[in-house]
Amino acid sequence: MHVTEVRSQKSNISLIGFMGTGKSSVGPILAIMLKKSFVELDAEIEKVAGQSISDIFASSGEGQFRKIEKEILVKVLDHENIVLSCGGGVILDAKNRTILKKRSIVVWLNADAKVITERLMDNKSRPLLAENVMESVSKLLKERIGFYRETSEVMVRTNGMETSQVALNIAEKIGAKYGI
Ligand code: S3P
Numbered sequence: 041m042h043v044t045e046v047r048s049q050k051s052n053i054s055l056i057g058f059m060g061t062g063k064s065s066v067g068p069i070l071a072i073m074l075k076k077s078f079v080e081l082d083a084e085i086e087k088v089a090g091q092s093i094s095d096i097f098a099s100s101g102e103g104q105f106r107k108i109e110k111e112i113l114v115k116v117l118d119h120e121n122i123v124l125s126c127g128g129g130v131i132l133d134a135k136n137r138t139i140l141k142k143r144s145i146v147v148w149l150n151a152d153a154k155v156i157t158e159r160l161m162d163n164k165s166r167p168l169l170a171e172n173v174m175e176s177v178s179k180l181l182k183e184r185i186g187f188y189r190e191t192s193e194v195m196v197r198t199n200g201m202e203t204s205q206v207a208l209n210i211a212e213k214i215g216a217k218y219g220i
Pocket of ligand 1: 057058059060063064082093126127128129130165166167168
């Protein structure tokens with residue numbers, strides 16, 4: 041079977057990208073457009089852990105959060121026909137990158153550090169940005185950008201774009217590439 045035929049059989053779409061790039065707001069709209077179910081990885085983690093993401097970081101640390109994130113990612117991607125919004129750090133783990141690519145069409149929501157910083161300035165819920173938002177965004181984005189690039193097959197810029205515009209743009213790009 042040709043590679044493109046294998047790819048076109050993927051029914052899941054995963055949204056990856058840095059915090060504040062719009063994954064959680066774009067996901068539900070994209071899911072409606074494509075008649076798929078929306079799943080938010082962080083919300084699934086909170087359900088399983090019985091704690092908010094901030095509380096998991098505070099009580100058990102980032103390592104424990106990443107462990108739960110990895111377990112839930114594998115379970116969630118066992119489903120078909122979902123739009124999955126992932127936390128910004130999901131691509132840090134090599135196995136996560138592999139399963140994302142294997143089980144879904146991965147879409148990277150990309151935005152400039154300046155735009156992300158503006159969007160997250162009043163952030164209260166992201167433990168990794170607790171100190172200095174501008175510095176943390178630049179540093180983490182630099183560390184992660186290569187992973188977002190290597191994991192995704194479709195990239196959409198979200199600077200200054202409305203949520204529905206981003207969803208439409210993704211649907212068009214995926215449609216053009218895979219005919220879905
Ligand atoms: C994280 C991003 C968050 C959440 C956690 C860690 C990260 O999700 O998973 O705070 O490492 O970038 P969002 O990208 O939805 O904010």
